[in-house]
Amino acid sequence: xxxxxxxxxxxxxxxxxxxxxxxxxxxxxxxxxxxxxxxxxxxxxxxxxxxxxxxxxxxxxxxxxxxxxxxxxxxxxxxxxxxxxxxxxxxxxxxxxxxxxxxxxxxxxxxxxxxxxxxxxxxxxxxxxxx
Amino acid sequence: xxxxxxxxxxxxxxxxxxxxxxxxxxxxxxxxxxxxxxxxxxxxxxxxxxxxxxxxxxxxxxxxxxxxxxxxxxxxxxxxxxxxxxxxxxxxxxxxxxxxxxxxxxxxxxxxxxxxxxxxxxxx
Numbered sequence: 001x002x003x004x005x006x007x008x009x010x011x012x013x014x015x016x017x018x019x020x021x022x023x024x025x026x027x028x029x030x031x032x033x034x035x036x037x038x039x040x041x042x043x044x045x046x047x048x049x050x051x052x053x054x055x056x057x058x059x060x061x062x063x064x065x066x067x068x069x070x071x072x073x074x075x076x077x078x079x080x081x082x083x084x085x086x087x088x089x090x091x092x093x094x095x096x097x098x099x100x101x102x103x104x105x106x107x108x109x110x111x112x113x114x115x116x117x118x119x120x121x122x123x124x125x126x127x128x129x130x131x
Numbered sequence: 132x133x134x135x136x137x138x139x140x141x142x143x144x145x146x147x148x149x150x151x152x153x154x155x156x157x158x159x160x161x162x163x164x165x166x167x168x169x170x171x172x173x174x175x176x177x178x179x180x181x182x183x184x185x186x187x188x189x190x191x192x193x194x195x196x197x198x199x200x201x202x203x204x205x206x207x208x209x210x211x212x213x214x215x216x217x218x219x220x221x222x223x224x225x226x227x228x229x230x231x232x233x234x235x236x237x238x239x240x241x242x243x244x245x246x247x248x249x250x251x252x253x254x255x
Contacts, residue, residue, distance in 0.1 A: 027219060030212050041205065045198060050248045055186050057179035077169070084162045091155055116169060123173025131178070 022086060029083040036076045061130040070128055077120045085113045146228045150211055157208040164201060195252045202245045206238035 044055065053059060063069050089109055093102065171189065175182045188194070214230050217223045223230045 027216055031216060034209050034213065037205065037209070041202070045202075046245055046248045049195075049252060054190050057175065057182045057186075060175075080165060084158075084165050087158045088162050091159060116166065119173060120169045123169065123176055126175045126178065127172075127182075 026083060026086050026090075029079045032079050033076075033083055036072065036079060039072070040076055057127065060127045064124070064128045065130075070124075073124060074121065077124075078117060081113050081117055081120075085109045146231055150214070150227075150231045153207055154211050154215070157204045160204055161208060164204075190252075192253045192255060195249050199242070199246060199249055203238075203242055206241055207235070210234040210238050 048055070048059075064073070086109075089105060092105055097105070171185060174185050211231065211234060214223070214227070214234055217230070218227070
């Protein structure tokens with residue numbers, strides 16, 4: 001009796017432990033962002049706005065004279081860049097791509113993220129220094 | 132040629148499908164906003180003389196209105212994100228529609244509070 005070979009309709013999804021950690025981190029950053037972004041948007045856009053405080057160089061410098069806010073802002077930058085670019089990667093990977101294209105997307109987004117993190121760190125320095 | 136993997140992509144029907152697509156679309160819009168936001172704040176490297184006029188424009192009535200659009204995007208994405216996280220823990224999958232409706236009701240309440248605060252700043 002000939003054994004019938006069963007061909008799956010689609011290739012089973014292959015993933016590595018690295019993929020699992022990337023996925024878990026998307027959840028962790030997502031939950032952290034609810035807290036951090038809630039404070040960020042709540043304080044800057046609504047509590048200060050309700051008090052008639054407008055954002056300018058001086059007001060941001062004053063807020064960033066507290067070390068806590070520097071830590072919060074830089075943490076937020078890292079969290080949100082990871083979450084945003086990995087989220088973009090999830091959307092891109094809904095399309096049928098070759099392994100080499102996937103590698104290119106991974107490396108491209110990683111490089112883009114590192115550059116934008118450095119850019120964001122650099123951009124906030126004058127506001128911390130106040131000049 | 133790029134093609135959607137029809138067998139793997141979620142093409143369901145009903146409220147769950149709307150939740151899924153809203154999450155993706157708001158996510159993509161927020162990525163675009165984030166990059167612009169980082170560039171705007173980095174204008175501080177040009178000192179107060181480049182930062183202040185730009186920030187003044189971005190706090191004009193039109194942009195206060197646009198900020199409400201941003202608030203809506205963040206609320207939809209963030210609150211539905213809680214729903215997705217609960218599913219990962221195995222919580223609430225059976226009542227996913229009620230969960231979505233409930234969270235979006237929370238979004239509407241927070242949005243209305245944000246609108247009330249912004250209102251005077253949209254007409255000055």
